Amino acid sequence: MALSGCEHRERPNVLVITIDTLRADRLGCYGFGLAHTPATDRLAEEGVRCTDVASSAPITLPAHCSIMTGLYPPAHGVRDNGNYALGPEAVTLAERLRGAGYHTGAFVSAGVLTRRYGLDQGFDTYDDDLWSEDDPPLFMIRERPAPRTADRVLAWLDAWKQGSRPPFFLWVHFFDPHQPYLLRSSDLAALAPTPYDAEIAEADRGVGRIVEWLRQEGVLDRTLVVLTADHGESLDEHGEPTHGVFIYDATIQVPLVWRLPAVFAANTTYRGPVRHVDIMPTVLGVLGLAGGDATQGTNLLAALQGRTAPPDLVQYSEARLAEEGFGMAPLFGVRHDGRKWIAAPRPELYDLRRDPRELANLYSADAAAARPLEEDLAAVSADSARRALTAPTRQIDRETEEMLRALGYLAPPEQRAEMAGRDPKDGMALYKQLQEARQLVQVDRLDQAQAVLGELIAAAPENVTARNLLAYVAVKRGDLDEAERQYRASLAQQPHQHRIHGALGTLAMRRGDLDEAARRFHRALELAPSDVDAMSNLGFIDAVRGDDAGAQAWYERAVAIDPIYPHVHRRLADLFYDRKDYTRALEYYRRVLAVLPEYFEVLIQAGNSARFMGDVPTATAYYEQAGRVRADSWIPPYNLACLRAMNGAPEAALALLGEAAERGLASRELLDQNDDLDTVRALAGWPALVERVQTAAARASTAEKGGS
């Protein structure tokens, strides 16, 4: 025991950094002269830089699962974002390291990696609380920018430093280079040649803060640093705007840097083939820990040190977004010995040495040359099938809805069979049309979006993703009948879309047809038993019908599945509020505010709850906070005025009512008919206030007439 304890103390820390959507060739250390990536470049200078690294899938969750399990997607079972979760039977790097005494922490920056997708296995801390971040643009993934992720990481490291300092395993994921390319740091925006490069620079700055902290604390040289990316970005190569559909090198080639001075010589370049699946066995190899053999990867320690020749490895990649999202054929490929083979309805073969941009498909001229690669692919597939984890979990829940909205609808098996012949190369035009329509919806150009979707559906009537988006456009236009027609047409084509049943349920609620709404939400739940939105809506329907106990049961079921989903807490809080159980209402409003501290309506409700409980200071604090969040609303000063009036301060109340009038209070009734204000009505300043409010009311009414 003493010996193993000693070993623990001597084992280095491990820091794995994954930068989302980072092409290797956009980093300075990979030869991009316009890059602003000093932190990553310095890591490469001080360690080993691998130049031929392949992602196992050009999509975030499957690729990260490969990095963290050493298994290819067909073996770990996670084939797409959103609809899959890593099963508990998977053995992750974090589990191995925690088992070896490591203190483990992960900080992820995108909704696609939250704990429900299973990568939290083995982590003592898994920071995926993204609800506190800004709402993402429509159809985009909820994310946290690098500066805030780095802040949280540094706080965790500070806490580690204060403690007994066991070796740590820290995984940090930065999401910035993923679209949309939002320019947060203006200096980087000015320095970088494109918005994409500015986002890379932002992530690199986050890397720098963490690495420099370790350096200053004297622990960097006792920390194995591994930096890589989940996949690259096409940037319109081969007609693909971003990533996920194709498996050309633009999205498959990723950076990989190793730094640990005692083990790796500085300023070293490793040119042998490397895969995501080699990372875990190599980390375990460096640490002298067992478990690497259980992966599909190879421990490259000796080769990276130059003690042995680089092993001859087959690099496997797959892309199933076109299949999962649009019912087209999936793509499977291997890179081996300077060639790439892509199994597709129209197969592709490239000579990567002569044609690194994969522009000349050699397959039709020399199909025989593809045969060894076909065998390589078959061998990987057979090995994956043999190792496949049993029954990968398919998660469908509210977060999944976001994912489906962000990435496209999961095509059902029947439709997949119909479309199996469509090569993603031929479908890219449709995919781009769909993207265009989404962008038009984002900027509220609904007529144009509708026209684009109409064309798309004419060309590909089976594309329910387009039809669902058309229905969504109809909802935004307020044409609920048309929305209903499109959703029903979509369901006629594919009856198993739980989220479309949910959408029809919401439309039925808006018409006041609660029976139909309940029927739809129950159907959604049959199809997706953890659909928390359906539960929340069923609770709401029960509440409207006066069945409070039923409503509470639904809300509690939803909260049990998704403990930080703030909107369910809000409904639960409203339920208690309506029952005049203000103590419990306030308890649940507080839970919402813990996640969304600037939620105006909830601040008001929390203030009201406290007020009815007689807790004036708390009510005041919530109203004042609401007033800061929405400086243009008359509601906070009006509510504060009522509070003051009831507590013997009519003059203060009058001043606050003046402020409310300033902010647009234009209702005589709210002044005349509120008993709380009785003491204020006796004041000399009252008539002037009434005058102001009446004038404002007249103005508002004129403006309304003018506008209509």
Ligand SMILES: [Zn+2]
């Ligand atoms: Zn990604």
